[in-house]
Amino acid sequence: MSSVVIDSVARQFDNHRALNNVSITIEQGEFFSLLGPSGCGKTTLLNIIAGFLSPNQGRVSLGGRDVTAIPPYQRNIGMVFQNYALFPHLSVGDNVAFGLKVRKVSRHEQQQRVTEALRQVRLEGLAERMPHQLSGGQQQRVAIARALAIEPQVLLLDEPLSNLDARLRRLMQDELRELQQRIGITTILVTHDQEEALTLSDRIGILGQGELQQVGSPSALYRQPANRFVAEFVGQANLFHVSTHSDGYHARDHFTATNEKLILTAVQPVTAATLLIVRPERIQLLPGPSVQATSPNMAPAKVKEVSFAGATLRVVCQLPGGGEIRVHPAEAQFSQLPAAGDNCFLQWRAEDVIVLPARDHA
Numbered sequence: 001m002s003s004v005v006i007d008s009v010a011r012q013f014d015n016h017r018a019l020n021n022v023s024i025t026i027e028q029g030e031f032f033s034l035l036g037p038s039g040c041g042k043t044t045l046l047n048i049i050a051g052f053l054s055p056n057q058g059r060v061s062l063g064g065r066d067v068t069a070i071p072p073y074q075r076n077i078g079m080v081f082q083n084y085a086l087f088p089h090l091s092v093g094d095n096v097a098f099g100l101k102v103r104k105v106s107r108h109e110q111q112q113r114v115t116e117a118l119r120q121v122r123l124e125g126l127a128e129r130m131p132h133q134l135s136g137g138q139q140q141r142v143a144i145a146r147a148l149a150i151e152p153q154v155l156l157l158d159e160p161l162s163n164l165d166a167r168l169r170r171l172m173q174d175e176l177r178e179l180q181q182r183i184g185i186t187t188i189l190v191t192h193d194q195e196e197a198l199t200l201s202d203r204i205g206i207l208g209q210g211e212l213q214q215v216g217s218p219s220a221l222y223r224q225p226a227n228r229f230v231a232e233f234v235g236q237a238n239l240f241h242v243s244t245h246s247d248g249y250h251a252r253d254h255f256t257a258t259n260e261k262l263i264l265t266a267v268q269p270v271t272a273a274t275l276l277i278v279r280p281e282r283i284q285l286l287p288g289p290s291v292q293a294t295s296p297n298m299a300p301a302k303v304k305e306v307s308f309a310g311a312t313l314r315v316v317c318q319l320p321g322g323g324e325i326r327v328h329p330a331e332a333q334f335s336q337l338p339a340a341g342d343n344c345f346l347q348w349r350a351e352d353v354i355v356l357p358a359r360d361h362a
């Protein structure tokens with residue numbers, strides 16, 4: 001049975017439409033992320049699932065039960081809020097017991113569940129500590145334990161790791177995924193961090209301006225984005241507008257990009273209104289003298305900027321027509337790193353040219 005069904009949900013604040021006709025079905029045990037830029041409606045949707053906000057239109061079901069008109073405390077949902085404050089004057093144990101006290105769970109059972117929730121987040125033995133005596137990552141885990149203690153059907157996490165530094169954040173991401181798999185709880189994570197969503201999720205829903213843009217597995221979103229918004233939000237994208245057909249080879253899939261006189265070939269069919277995308281990491285950068293491009297999916301270029309990002313280089317290249325193209329080659333492939341001013345040669349495969357439908361041309 002589906003765990004969470006969001007059916008045609010819309011929410012308006014005064015004149016602002018924060019959510020527009022959003023429908024998502026989340027399966028039992030799934031790790032689902034809502035990813036989108038600031039202000040796109042992620043928290044609003046989470047609050048509607050939890051029952052802290054009502055939709056103006058549409059319905060929410062949990063485990064097959066329509067809960068649209070049911071208050072939050074009767075929904076059996078555990079939530080970690082965007083600014084997950086722990087109660088500073090309560091011990092770790094009392095923080096975790098909070099939802100149980102509200103639900104009038106017996107003292108004995110409270111103790112058992114607090115112990116179990118702290119064990120699940122690997123904080124056993126810290127129940128007596130006060131929040132200020134914990135590290136940021138430990139505080140974060142207490143907030144998750146507090147949500148888990150009520151044994152919810154669904155765990156909702158609103159940017160739970162955004163206050164942590166990069167290293168701790170990665171560590172907590174691994175822990176979160178491990179915890180979720182270990183206890184098998186349906187989880188909805190809100191984040192604006194694409195890497196976090198890609199590494200943690202079974203599926204991701206991309207929200208943009210209150211609309212659900214696409215739902216899919218991390219690799220599906222990356223490999224076949226439904227539109228330009230998704231292509232630019234999940235990974236990076238070099239965009240090519242197709243202006244004129246070239247019928248030199250197979251007219252159906254050879255095209256000239258605006259200004260650049262590049263010929264791109266794609267595996268999928270293309271029309272003159274299509275937008276083409278090549279991911280920076282799918283482009284090969286070869287050293288070489290500037291030569292005129294004669295074949296499809298190749299371009300002579302000049303290195304404009306190089307920055308070092310560990311395993312990959314981030315290179316901006318200038319094309320002969322003045323346009324720029326981003327290339328992220330593996331650092332390991334160069335005995336001598338490319339430098340600004342070098343002539344180079346770019347090359348990619350037709351399989352790596354992503355074709356977006358014409359209607360998303362804008």
Ligand SMILES: Nc1ncnc2c1ncn2[C@@H]1O[C@H](COP(=O)(O)OP(=O)(O)OP(=O)(O)O)[C@@H](O)[C@H]1O
Pocket residue numbers: 013014016018036037038039040041042043044045082192
């Ligand atoms: N109570 C409210 N009253 C009026 N407008 C609101 C209210 N809550 C949210 N909004 C507006 O609705 C839109 C969506 O807000 P929401 O908090 O859902 O965004 P978000 O995706 O969670 O953003 P962030 O990543 O910054 O947390 C925003 O434009 C916001 O200003």
Ligand SMILES: [Mg+2]
Pocket residue numbers: 042043044082158
């Ligand atoms: Mg938010």
